[in-house]
Amino acid sequence: MSVDIDWIEPHPHGIYIKPADAWIDSSKPVSKALVTHGHADHARGGHGQVWATPETLAIMELRYGQAIGHAVPYGGEIEIGGVKISFHSAGHVLGSAQILMEYQGNKVVATGDYKRRADPTCAPFEIIPCDIFITEATFGLPVFKHPDTATEIAKLLQVQQTHPDRSVLVGAYALGKAQRLIGELRLAGYDEPIFLHGALEKMCRLYTKLGIELGELRPVMDSDKDSMKGKIVLAPPSALNDRWSRRLPKPITAMASGWMRVRQRARQRNVELPLIMSDHADWDELTQTIKDVSPKETWITHGREDALMRWCELNQIKAKALALVGREEEDD
Numbered sequence: 058m059s060v061d062i063d064w065i066e067p068h069p070h071g072i073y074i075k076p077a078d079a080w081i082d083s084s085k086p087v088s089k090a091l092v093t094h095g096h097a098d099h100a101r102g103g104h105g106q107v108w109a110t111p112e113t114l115a116i117m118e119l120r121y122g123q124a125i126g127h128a129v130p131y132g133g134e135i136e137i138g139g140v141k142i143s144f145h146s147a148g149h150v151l152g153s154a155q156i157l158m159e160y161q162g163n164k165v166v167a168t169g170d171y172k173r174r175a176d177p178t179c180a181p182f183e184i185i186p187c188d189i190f191i192t193e194a195t196f197g198l199p200v201f202k203h204p205d206t207a208t209e210i211a212k213l214l215q216v217q218q219t220h221p222d223r224s225v226l227v228g229a230y231a232l233g234k235a236q237r238l239i240g241e242l243r244l245a246g247y248d249e250p251i252f253l254h255g256a257l258e259k260m261c262r263l264y265t266k267l268g269i270e271l272g273e274l275r276p277v278m279d280s281d282k283d284s285m286k287g288k289i290v291l292a293p294p295s296a297l298n299d300r301w302s303r304r305l306p307k308p309i310t311a312m313a314s315g316w317m318r319v320r321q322r323a324r325q326r327n328v329e330l331p332l333i334m335s336d337h338a339d340w341d342e343l344t345q346t347i348k349d350v351s352p353k354e355t356w357i358t359h360g361r362e363d364a365l366m367r368w369c370e371l372n373q374i375k376a377k378a379l380a381l382v383g384r385e386e387e388d389d
């Protein structure tokens with residue numbers, strides 16, 4: 058089955074909605090931008106007008122400064138150039154949205170990045186049946202099956218509890234992963250202060266301001282070495298192996314990422330404790346989502362598209378790879 062829709066066009070730097078003269082997740086500055094979520098490979102600075110969820114706008118403001126933003130909450134509907142546009146939760150990071158477009162009786166959904174697992178720091182993924190489903194495929198290979206989050210958190214707590222004289226230093230991206238890790242630790246009953254590298258403080262503070270409870274957080278900067286013994290410390294992945302970590306008591310290095318499934322990636326970063334925790338759908342979740350959404354056509358924006366293309370063909374769903382440029386900078 059295929060569908061004849063000519064009002065939406067994939068381009069290397071984004072997805073163009075012709076009648077609205079607007080772009081989704083454009084990597085170049087454009088006059089009208091719809092933004093799915095705040096990660097740097099989707100939300101860029103320098104656009105004229107931006108439509109996004111209130112949380113994504115707040116994240117963009119924190120990163121790029123003030124822009125002309127139109128806040129569209131989940132479920133809210135707007136119209137640009139005759140195209141009905143609404144935002145629906147994607148379950149990826151706080152404020153992350155799938156964008157639903159309706160025009161001339163057809164529905165197109167652009168997911169941005171998404172996951173299906175529960176996340177204490179953002180709303181769950183919503184299934185929206187549509188004609189064209191534009192999906193990511195970051196972990197689009199059958200070998201990618203993310204383990205249970207609780208199992209990974211238990212591993213981390215086990216190491217923390219058995220090393221009262223050391224700290225556990227966990228690498229986590231500043232937007233989404235760090236806060237989710239904190240949220241998951243709190244869910245597991247860990248109520249000790251969690252120590253933060255300076256690069257994570259602002260985003261954590263913004264999450265708290267937007268209503269996400271993260272418990273007691275302390276800047277590493279203001280803490281003495283002894284107070285961090287037996288404690289969990291979070292830092293951006295880039296800080297794991299740099300001089301900064303010398304201020305911690307004999308840190309055990311961990312990292313929370315979907316890529317920790319690949320041993321070589323863990324070795325590259327000298328990670329002793331790889332925690333497989335992703336904010337993207339794994340293979341089973343990607344294919345289940347396509348089944349759930351049941352589109353006539355699937356477009357695959359970025360990631361490992363070949364296997365997913367083949368899976369779609371085997372399941373009689375027309376598929377195409379969009380080869381967008383500049384993605385996956387913060388994708389894990």
Ligand SMILES: [Zn+2]
Nearest residue numbers: 096149170388
């Ligand atoms: Zn993302």
Ligand SMILES: [Zn+2]
Nearest residue numbers: 098170385388
């Ligand atoms: Zn992405």
